[in-house]
Amino acid sequence: MNNPALICQAYAFATVVLWSTAYVYTKVALAFFTPGPLGLVRCAVASLAFVGILLARGRARGGFFVPSARHLPLFAAAGLSGFTLYLLAFNEGSITLNPTTNCIVISTAPILTAALARLFFSERLPVLRWLALALAFGGVVVMNGGGRGFMLAPGMGWVLVAAVLISLYNITQRTLSRHYGSMEIAAWSFFAGTLFLLYCLPQTVAQLQAAPASALWLALFLGIFPSAAAYLLWTRALALAPRTSLVTNYMFLTPFLSMLLDFAVTGGLPEASTFAGGAIIMGALVLFSLAGRRG
Secondary structure, three states: OOOHHHHHHHHHHHHHHHHHHHHHHHHOOOOOOOOHHHHHHHHHHHHEEEEEEHHHHHHHHHHOOOOOHHHHOOOOOOOHHHHHHHHHHHHHHHHHHHHHHHHHHHHOHHHHHHHHHHHHOOOOHHHHHHHHHHHHHHHHHHOOOOOOOOOOHHHHHHHHHHHHHHHHHHHHHHOOOOOOOHHHHHHHHEEEEEEEEOHHHHHHHHHHHHOOOHHHHHHHHHHHHHHHHHHHHHHHHHHHHOOOHHHHHHHHHHHHHHHHHHHHHHOOOOOHHHHHHHHHHHHHHHHHHHHHHHO
């Protein structure tokens, strides 16, 4: 398969599958960790994984990769927006928000990213693609019972901030992909995110010492799969995408997949609205792809 548009969408789908696990298990992990320490643990585990990979690659290529000094501010921005501040905001919002509100608010991120891509990269979307984005967002609302249970709470502001931050991260990653490979971008973004979260180190050490073994395994899982592996795939997808939104609109699938996983874990039966909303989202993704044949 040599079609970049199809390949980037495959990477994007794999990413959102991994991200969906974070929505389910972050709530569990927050019973043992506060938002800052949980964010540090996730970033630190991912960073250690990338250090190992870069060291192995460095031995084969003659040295450990270090980016150009002129691009360090971009890596710092990626670390802040995609990891440090995003994880803090999302974790903080998750404490007080119900799943319906959390899901609907964070799903504004693909629309915000499309607007930012228009601003920074002059990526114009035809009207039909904007309608597809709106339809996908509507699918998220339908999936959440038509918005029943939507609540105004302080946590909503935190999750909206998280949506803006992850949108800025998408733009930063797209910019860095012009200069570096996906492995290097993901690794150094996590290094920056970990550095900015080190102020939580004393709390993190104390909470790790008090946490049961099951919580430690959960933190390890969150650091490797929905963090290191997922963001590496996401960076690759953004690098290959002809248009930023061709990748970021797959973020709409994350809450649907999260709900299915949650039902699988809890043993519950999904409601009809879950499947109806998921069908609308998938239809919107197809519409978005077809609507872009003209560019």
